[in-house]
Amino acid sequence: MDKFMQLAIDEAKKGRSEGGIPIGSVLVKDGKVIATGHNKRVQENNPILHGEMDCLNNAGRIGSYRNTMIYSTLMPCYMCAGTIVQFKIPKVIVGESKTFSGAREFMESHGVEVVDLNLPECIEMMEDFIQKKPELWDEDIMEL
Amino acid sequence: MDKFMQLAIDEAKKGRSEGGIPIGSVLVKDGKVIATGHNKRVQENNPILHGEMDCLNNAGRIGSYRNTMIYSTLMPCYMCAGTIVQFKIPKVIVGESKTFSGAREFMESHGVEVVDLNLPECIEMMEDFIQKKPELWDEDIMEL
Numbered sequence: 001m002d003k004f005m006q007l008a009i010d011e012a013k014k015g016r017s018e019g020g021i022p023i024g025s026v027l028v029k030d031g032k033v034i035a036t037g038h039n040k041r042v043q044e045n046n047p048i049l050h051g052e053m054d055c056l057n058n059a060g061r062i063g064s065y066r067n068t069m070i071y072s073t074l075m076p077c078y079m080c081a082g083t084i085v086q087f088k089i090p091k092v093i094v095g096e097s098k099t100f101s102g103a104r105e106f107m108e109s110h111g112v113e114v115v116d117l118n119l120p121e122c123i124e125m126m127e128d129f130i131q132k133k134p135e136l137w138d139e140d141i142m143e144l
Numbered sequence: 145m146d147k148f149m150q151l152a153i154d155e156a157k158k159g160r161s162e163g164g165i166p167i168g169s170v171l172v173k174d175g176k177v178i179a180t181g182h183n184k185r186v187q188e189n190n191p192i193l194h195g196e197m198d199c200l201n202n203a204g205r206i207g208s209y210r211n212t213m214i215y216s217t218l219m220p221c222y223m224c225a226g227t228i229v230q231f232k233i234p235k236v237i238v239g240e241s242k243t244f245s246g247a248r249e250f251m252e253s254h255g256v257e258v259v260d261l262n263l264p265e266c267i268e269m270m271e272d273f274i275q276k277k278p279e280l281w282d283e284d285i286m287e288l
Contacts, residue, residue, distance in 0.1 A: 045204045046201055046204065046205075047201075047203075047204070047206075047231070048192070048200050048227065049201075057190055061185065061189055061191055061283070063283070064288040066288075078226040078227070078229045078230035078254075081226055082222040082224070082225055082227065083192065083223040083226065085226075086221045086226075087223070088288075103226070142230055144208040144210075
């Protein structure tokens with residue numbers, strides 16, 4: 001397992017243990033972890049804190065993102081994808097996109113490299129969550 | 145002046161008085177103000193808190209956004225535009241797009257109605273800010 005993806009999965013599990021949505025993210029710059037984060041919709045009553053956004057929030061103001069990669073256990077939605085495009089993060093590595101196809105084409109159309117690891121562990125974590133809390137999941141991806 | 149845009153301008157001025165980037169936003173649902181916000185990159189050392197994001201953060205979890213409109217003193221960037229698309233906010237009213245053209249076409253391609261009021265007051269506020277703090281502006285739109 002990619003060590004950064006393992007960290008993202010650890011973050012997702014932390015979110016799950018808090019009663020939240022199990023999606024985690026890690027920002028890597030020049031090969032080093034700059035920040036980690038996880039979805040905090042439930043924990044902070046905050047609709048913008050998807051895993052990737054929480055991670056970028058936690059990183060603070062780091063200047064250019066040109067030497068960064070962002071990891072996420074799940075394919076980014078349009079909010080997170082738009083942020084990746086705006087911040088000019090060149091590479092995204094995701095755990096899976098089976099449970100949510102997200103905005104891959106949008107990112108790629110803006111020159112972002114997207115790698116989908118298609119990990120059974122990530123798929124099972126989301127499938128279990130979606131089965132147990134379908135209303136919360138629908139709210140998080142705004143299928144309302 | 146549209147009363148909601150006036151509120152957004154007031155928020156932008158509040159941000160300016162705090163030493164921040166003068167961009168404000170208002171979320172309206174069923175004709176009523178749900179939340180206001182302004183860019184807090186400087187104030188909270190936070191790259192994701194553009195005006196629109198701070199406003200949506202302040203609104204909290206409100207369920208569906210289908211009956212909402214979001215006001216911003218400036219055309220949304222890809223982060224904020226991606227959020228508007230993901231949240232299915234159907235209408236965006238902006239103060240201007242002269243100083244930053246943003247992601248109007250992206251939003252429109254996803255069915256979002258975008259109205260640009262092209263207000264001299266908003267243009268002057270941004271032109272003055274960009275002239276005084278060009279490095280901060282470049283950082284905020286990631287021209288790094």
